[in-house]
Every structure is written in C-alpha cells, then in structure tokens.
Amino acid sequence: MSAPLGVYVHWPFCKSKCPYCDFNSHVRDGVEQKRWRAALLKELEHAAREAPRRRVETIFFGGGTPSLMEPATVGAVIERTKALWDTAAEVEITLEANPTSVEAGHFAALAEAGVNRVSLGVQALDPPSLRFLGREHSADEAITALEMARRHFTRTSFDLIYARPGQTVEAWAAELERALGLAGEHLSLYQLTIERGTRFFTDHARGAFTLPGEEEAAAMFELTQERLAAAGRPAYEISNHARPGAACRHNLIYWRYQDYVGVGPGAHGRFAESGGQGVTKRATRRTSGPEAWLEAVERQGHGTAETSLVTGQDLVEEALMMGLRLAEGIDRSSFAAVTGAEPVATLGEARLAPLVAAGYLEVDATHLKATAAGRQRLNALLERLIA
Ligand SMILES: C[S@@+](CC[C@H](N)C(=O)[O-])C[C@H]1O[C@@H](n2cnc3c(N)ncnc32)[C@H](O)[C@@H]1O
Ligand code: SF4
Structure with missing residues (x-):
C-alpha cells in the first residue's frame, strides 16, 4: 500500500485584515480567480512529482479565507488531486470559512465540489468582542452560518478566541456554555496571543489594552479542559477538542509528524523522500507574497522558496x-x-x-x-x- 499523505492548499486573501492575525493573509481589490486556479493546479502537479505514489487521506483549504475561493476553483483542486494521486475513499476535505452570510451562500456549491468538513472562524459570541477583534460578522450571522454549515457538511467545527482583554473567568465560562450549545463534534479554542507585526502588537505595546494576567489565563485554560471533557469533547491537542474519532485528521498528520505537501503562497510541506537514503524528510516552503508566488508558478511551475532535508x-x-x-x-x-x-x-x-x-x-x-x-x-x- 502506498504511504498516506495530506495535501494543504493555501488561499492568501481576506476581505479585511484582523488586528490579531499574523497568518499569510492579504487584502486585495480584485483576485483573478482563473489565474489563481491555473497556478494552484500547476503547483499541485509539481507537488505530485515531489511526493509521488502516495494515498491522499486529507485535503485542507486554509488561509486567509478559502471560503472566498470560487467553488469551481475548490472543485478543480480536488479533482486534480484525485487525478494525481491515489485517494482514500473516505478522504477528509476541510475548508476554513468565515461566518458571513455571503460565504454561507457558497456552502451548497462547496459541498457539491467535494468539501465534507468546514471550520468556521466564529471567534467570539458577543458584539463588543467581535468589534474588538475586527470581525466582519455579527454573532447572529455566525450562528446562522453555523446552522447552514450543518445542513451542507457532514462534519463542522468552529473557532473561538478567549483570554481577551477584560474577559473574566466567569465571562468565559458563560461563553463556553453558549458555545457548547451550538457545537457539534469539534471545537478549536485558542488563547489570544499577541503576534509581532500585527496591529494588536503595537496597540498592546502602547498600552491600548491589557490582557488577563497569567493566573487568570491559566484558570481559563483549565476550565476549558475540564468543561469540554465533561461535555464529551476532550482536548486531543492543546487547543482542539473533539468527540472520540472526530479529530481533524489533517491536523493529526502534522502533529503525528506524518507526510504532507503544501501548495499556494507560504505553504509548507514535510514528506519522506522516496529513494532517499537513511531517515530523512524533505521540507519545502513556497514563496509567501501572493503576487511573487503567482509569477513564480507561471514562470517555472512552482513557487518553492526553500527546500532542504531534515535529518x-x-x-x-x-x-x-x-x-x-x-x-x-x-x-x-x-x-x-x-x-x-x-x-x-x-x-x-x-x-x-x-x-x-x-x-x-x-x-x-x-x-x-x-x-x-x-x-x-x-x-x-x-x-x-x-x-
Ligand atoms: C487561518 S485562521 C482562520 C480562517 C478564517 N480566515 C477566519 O478568520 O475565520 C485560523 C484561526 O486561528 C485563530 N487565530 C488566529 N490568530 C490568532 C491569535 N493571534 N490568537 C489566537 N488565535 C488566533 C483564529 O481563531 C482563527 O480562526
Ligand atoms: S483571522 Fe482569518 S479573516 Fe482575519 S485576517 Fe486572519 S485569516 Fe483573514
């Protein structure tokens, strides 16, 4: 049997840049979807030459905001993946989505294209927090998007960010109860981190807000672990909680240090080299800048910025x-x-x-x-x- 593989596809565009986010995500006026589609397919072919003869177990569309991809582009990437590699019958195909009504409107077409798992960036459940986090959706809009996601996809998850400025342990406990009322098989619960290079980094440095203290944040983490375990969705990773058997299989590939390829700006890959000598993994990183990546792929068939052997x-x-x-x-x-x-x-x-x-x-x-x-x-x- 051929060795299992995960395929990561990065879509680097968002409608607006959230002040906490240091992901490779950019705001652009117009995105030439056809050009992007052709480039993603081309780099996918390159990835299949890098890591041939595998069985694809998972595909993950991450971002950025992949729910802004045209469903036809998502469908084309899935189809090409299946043409390039042997693919597991039960392949998990996840797409990260922002919970706005526009994007929820694409869910039917995305499901039709083959997506079977959606992870929604809800982030918070009250209006002041959503405003603070610079989100474009309201809590009600997020809840409606979640309900629509449930109708269209077998598996759903959503993300929340806690330990926000001014948030007490009691307030988080109450938000967590509401979240559990809305949650299905999986939840990602992240502590707010202040990342260098973000607007929050400068705001925080000049004292515009303060974060909960270390002890309070630790209490929130512990509460999260206990409450989610009691609710049948224990942590299977630091910030990820699921019912038994409902973990994100793609992310498990990373954490179990199994093989994956990455396509799209800034995407990383790690995979055993076929024919390589001894125990090594090939590490690849694609160029981060969207335009530089696009030009590189059009010129040479891939946007690899760096490749090395991990030993x-x-x-x-x-x-x-x-x-x-x-x-x-x-x-x-x-x-x-x-x-x-x-x-x-x-x-x-x-x-x-x-x-x-x-x-x-x-x-x-x-x-x-x-x-x-x-x-x-x-x-x-x-x-x-x-x-
Ligand atoms: C690539 S983003 C999600 C995709 C989607 N664009 C969205 O915002 O809904 C992955 C998740 O990481 C979390 N995240 C990003 N930056 C964070 C930060 N500085 N602190 C805590 N969580 C963060 C958010 O919950 C976010 O949904
Ligand atoms: S959190 Fe999501 S929507 Fe916001 S900038 Fe980051 S990737 Fe884009």
Missing part, C-alpha cells in the same frame, strides 16, 4: 514539538520509524525522570506524552527536553 537531531526536535501537543502523545515506535531513534532512549532517563516526577510527562510501553499540565507549558517543557 538527525532536527527530525527528533520537530517530531517532539509536534507530538507533545497531542493528548495521545508520541507513539514510540512511529517516532523511531521516522527519526531512526526511540524517543525515550534518545532523550535519556536523566532528562525524563524529573519531568515525569513533576507531573509534566508520562511514559508507558507505547507512548511518551505530555500531561495536561505539561501541554499548558509546552514551550518550557520542550526547552528542558531539547536543551
């Missing part, structure tokens, strides 16, 4: 950084197959034992995992493991 210690570090985000942790034998080294032996008893004793890590016969407390302070934990 040795770098493989170990990447696999740890990804796998410890998951509640299931790292499968020790899969880790050994990918990196060439068994994680417990590689990290060594001296490094692991104090972290296990402190309640941040767990090791059993098959897995190495971070506990909930470990996942809450994953960066600090990784520093201790990788140093």
Whole structure:
C-alpha cells in the first residue's frame, strides 16, 4: 500500500485584515480567480512529482479565507488531486470559512465540489468582542452560518478566541456554555496571543489594552479542559477538542509528524523522500507574497522558496514539538520509524525522570506524552527536553 499523505492548499486573501492575525493573509481589490486556479493546479502537479505514489487521506483549504475561493476553483483542486494521486475513499476535505452570510451562500456549491468538513472562524459570541477583534460578522450571522454549515457538511467545527482583554473567568465560562450549545463534534479554542507585526502588537505595546494576567489565563485554560471533557469533547491537542474519532485528521498528520505537501503562497510541506537514503524528510516552503508566488508558478511551475532535508537531531526536535501537543502523545515506535531513534532512549532517563516526577510527562510501553499540565507549558517543557 502506498504511504498516506495530506495535501494543504493555501488561499492568501481576506476581505479585511484582523488586528490579531499574523497568518499569510492579504487584502486585495480584485483576485483573478482563473489565474489563481491555473497556478494552484500547476503547483499541485509539481507537488505530485515531489511526493509521488502516495494515498491522499486529507485535503485542507486554509488561509486567509478559502471560503472566498470560487467553488469551481475548490472543485478543480480536488479533482486534480484525485487525478494525481491515489485517494482514500473516505478522504477528509476541510475548508476554513468565515461566518458571513455571503460565504454561507457558497456552502451548497462547496459541498457539491467535494468539501465534507468546514471550520468556521466564529471567534467570539458577543458584539463588543467581535468589534474588538475586527470581525466582519455579527454573532447572529455566525450562528446562522453555523446552522447552514450543518445542513451542507457532514462534519463542522468552529473557532473561538478567549483570554481577551477584560474577559473574566466567569465571562468565559458563560461563553463556553453558549458555545457548547451550538457545537457539534469539534471545537478549536485558542488563547489570544499577541503576534509581532500585527496591529494588536503595537496597540498592546502602547498600552491600548491589557490582557488577563497569567493566573487568570491559566484558570481559563483549565476550565476549558475540564468543561469540554465533561461535555464529551476532550482536548486531543492543546487547543482542539473533539468527540472520540472526530479529530481533524489533517491536523493529526502534522502533529503525528506524518507526510504532507503544501501548495499556494507560504505553504509548507514535510514528506519522506522516496529513494532517499537513511531517515530523512524533505521540507519545502513556497514563496509567501501572493503576487511573487503567482509569477513564480507561471514562470517555472512552482513557487518553492526553500527546500532542504531534515535529518538527525532536527527530525527528533520537530517530531517532539509536534507530538507533545497531542493528548495521545508520541507513539514510540512511529517516532523511531521516522527519526531512526526511540524517543525515550534518545532523550535519556536523566532528562525524563524529573519531568515525569513533576507531573509534566508520562511514559508507558507505547507512548511518551505530555500531561495536561505539561501541554499548558509546552514551550518550557520542550526547552528542558531539547536543551
Ligand atoms: C487561518 S485562521 C482562520 C480562517 C478564517 N480566515 C477566519 O478568520 O475565520 C485560523 C484561526 O486561528 C485563530 N487565530 C488566529 N490568530 C490568532 C491569535 N493571534 N490568537 C489566537 N488565535 C488566533 C483564529 O481563531 C482563527 O480562526
Ligand atoms: S483571522 Fe482569518 S479573516 Fe482575519 S485576517 Fe486572519 S485569516 Fe483573514
């Protein structure tokens, strides 16, 4: 059987730029959809030459705002993917959508094009918060979009951002209850982070708002974990919660350090090289700027800005950084197959034992995992493991 593969497709355009967002997303007056469609298909063909003979398990349209893609473009990408690779019968095809009425109007056509899972960026459920986050939709519009999404797609999820300025633990608890009333099988709940280069970064630096303190944010995280577990959608990753079996399979590919290719501006790929010697992964990154990417693809068939081989210690570090985000942790034998080294032996008893004793890590016969407390302070934990 051919090895499994995920396909990531990046659509870099949004109607407006949200002040917290540092994703590769841009506002443009007119997007030449036909030109973009042709370029995405061309780079997909290049990706199939990079990682041939695989079975595609997942396709993920991320952004930016892929719900602004013409459904015909989405359909063409799906069709070409199926023509280029063997594709699993149960292929998961996710598209990120903004919950405005215009975009909800595309849901039927997107479902027709083959999308079977939608992730909606709801972000907050009250008008002042939505305004603060610079969102173009109201809470009611988001709820209507969610209901429409349920009618058209078998699987749906939505995102919320918490630990916002002025938000108390009690206010978040109440919002979470409302969210659970609206939620289906999956929810992504992110703590607001202030990213360099965003408008929030400058606003925050000049004191325009303050974030909840560390203890309050930690209490919100813990409340989220407990409440979602009690509601049958425990965390399977730091910020992602699902009913058993309803995790996003595409994102699991990243966290389990399995293979994926990326097409579109700024997209990343990581995949075992067929015929490569020893244990290595090919890393690829496409040019970020939308226009530069488009021109490169039209000129040379792909927009690759950088490609390298990941080997040795770098493989170990990447696999740890990804796998410890998951509640299931790292499968020790899969880790050994990918990196060439068994994680417990590689990290060594001296490094692991104090972290296990402190309640941040767990090791059993098959897995190495971070506990909930470990996942809450994953960066600090990784520093201790990788140093
Ligand atoms: C690529 S964006 C979502 C796509 C879609 N354009 C949208 O905004 O609805 C992925 C998600 O990351 C989360 N996110 C982005 N920036 C964030 C930040 N600075 N802090 C917390 N969450 C963030 C948001 O919940 C967002 O929905
Ligand atoms: S959060 Fe979504 S809509 Fe807002 S700028 Fe980022 S990608 Fe675009």
